[in-house]
Structure formats: structure tokens, C-alpha cells
Amino acid sequence: MKWRQLPLGPLQTNAYILHNEQGQCIVFDPGSEGKRLITYLRKHHLHPLAILLTHAHFDHIGAVDEVRNAFSIPVYVHEAEQDWLADATLNGSNYFGQGSITAKAADCIITEESTLKIGDFTFEVLETPGHSPGSVSYYCKEAGVVFSGDVLFQMSVGRTDLRGGSFHELVLSIEEKLFTLPDDTVVMCGHGPETTIGFEKQHNPFLNA
Structure with a gap:
């Protein structure tokens, strides 16, 4: 499997x-x-099967409906943030000068940690709150990658001063969930x-004090 990164929008999410x-x-x-x-997906002849949200802050959901409608695919989000998609106050867009950014309700609600299979793709869904209460990370063992959203960054961690954030929870999520994955996991x-x-185990200053 291969992956591609596309930074989008004013916050380069x-x-x-x-x-x-x-x-x-x-x-x-x-x-x-x-x-x-x-356009990128169609140009490269890629056929989406689903949209997986790591969490529902506005800068992660702004194109959900466009992509969902273009390909008629389901959207997954954790139950703790299912109401955030339609609420610009909960998802934060009202507070950051971005206008009201919302999306329609998710098609599939994640209620617990589990193995998620979509077509030929298999993910271990890890609940990793702290940045937000419904933050989840998707670990694909076959590809050796974890999609962690705003939980863990290179040499940094997600902010915890937004609604439902907790630095204590964030550190526990990283140490007890993400840091149990193989060291070579991207x-x-x-x-x-x-x-x-x-690398983060060895060098992240927020986790190695």
C-alpha cells in the first residue's frame, strides 16, 4: 500500500x-x-471507499460533504464528536474567523476500539483522546502507518486548550496507545x-521530560 499527503486550507491540515x-x-x-x-483523486485514478475522520475540528472536516457526495462514500467519526460536524461552535470554526464550517451527519459512528475493515483495508481503531474527546487513531499494520490526526506531531503534541481537551489524557493516549506500536510505524x-x-519516543520534548 502507498499513501499520499495533501496539506489543505489556510491551516495546511x-x-x-x-x-x-x-x-x-x-x-x-x-x-x-x-x-x-x-480533482487529485480522479487525475490519479483513485477510487475512495470511505472517509475516516481522526476528529471533528473544523479544519479536518471542511471538504467532507464535497468528497462524500462526489464518490457516494460513507463518513466515519467517533460518537463523542458526532454532533460536532453540524455545530460550528463545537467544531471550533466560530472561534477562528473561518465562518461556519459544518458537514452533514456521519454515516458510521465509532463507539469503541475495534478492528475496522473496509474493502481490502484493515485498521485497528485506537481511542486517543486529549486533543479532543473523540480523537481516534487508525493503525494499518499492513502499511506500517498510523493516522493520528492532531494527537502526535514531529517533536510536538496536539494542543489541549480547546473544548474537551486534556493534556493528561493526551499524554496517556500517546504513551499507552501510540507508543505501543512498533518503533518503525510511520x-x-x-x-x-x-x-x-x-523517533518520538526518543526525541519528543513533551514526552521525555
């Missing part, structure tokens, strides 16, 4: 596309610039460059 050799793919966090993302961060679990 990373959307990710994980695809197999047949061109089937999963789209993670289509945060903005829906037309650009759709971390697909919600902003900025990719990193690895092993």
Missing part, C-alpha cells in the same frame, strides 16, 4: 490518501479545498511532516 495497487483508497481528514482533492500527523513512533 494534512489530508491523507491510503491506496492499494488496484486504485482503491481511504481518505483521511478532508479538511478543505474539496475540488482540489476530488505517524501521519494532522499538520506538518510525518514522523515515526521510535
Whole structure:
């Protein structure tokens, strides 16, 4: 499997596309610039099967409806944030000068940690709250990657001063969930460059004090 990173929107939120050799793919966090993302998928003959949201902050959901409608695919989100999609106060867009950014209700609600199979793709769904109460990370063992949203960044961690955030919870999520993955697992961060679990164990100043 291969992946592609597309930073989108004013906050350069990373959307990710994980695809197999047949061109089937999963789209993670289509945060903005829906037309650009759709054009990219069609240009590269990629066929989305689903949209997986790591969480429902406005900069991760802005293009959800455009992409969902273009390909008639389901959207997945954790139950703790299912109401955030339609509420600009909950998802934060009202507070950051972005206008009201909303999306229709998700098609599939994640209620617990589980194995999620979509077509030929298999993910371990990890509940990783702290940045937000419904943050989840999707680990694909076959590809050796984890899509962590805004939980863990290269040499940093997600902010915890937004609704439902908790630094204590965030650190526990990283240490008890993400840091149990193999060291060579590539971390697909919600902003900025990719990193690895092993690198962050050794060098992340927020986790190695």
C-alpha cells in the first residue's frame, strides 16, 4: 500500500490518501479545498471507499460533504464528536474567523476500539483522546502507518486548550496507545511532516521530560 499527503486550507491540515495497487483508497481528514482533492483523486485514478475522520475540528472536516457526495462514500467519526460536524461552535470554526464550517451527519459512528475493515483495508481503531474527546487513531499494520490526526506531531503534541481537551489524557493516549506500536510505524500527523513512533519516543520534548 502507498499513501499520499495533501496539506489543505489556510491551516495546511494534512489530508491523507491510503491506496492499494488496484486504485482503491481511504481518505483521511478532508479538511478543505474539496475540488482540489476530488480533482487529485480522479487525475490519479483513485477510487475512495470511505472517509475516516481522526476528529471533528473544523479544519479536518471542511471538504467532507464535497468528497462524500462526489464518490457516494460513507463518513466515519467517533460518537463523542458526532454532533460536532453540524455545530460550528463545537467544531471550533466560530472561534477562528473561518465562518461556519459544518458537514452533514456521519454515516458510521465509532463507539469503541475495534478492528475496522473496509474493502481490502484493515485498521485497528485506537481511542486517543486529549486533543479532543473523540480523537481516534487508525493503525494499518499492513502499511506500517498510523493516522493520528492532531494527537502526535514531529517533536510536538496536539494542543489541549480547546473544548474537551486534556493534556493528561493526551499524554496517556500517546504513551499507552501510540507508543505501543512498533518503533518503525510511520505517524501521519494532522499538520506538518510525518514522523515515526521510535523517533518520538526518543526525541519528543513533551514526552521525555
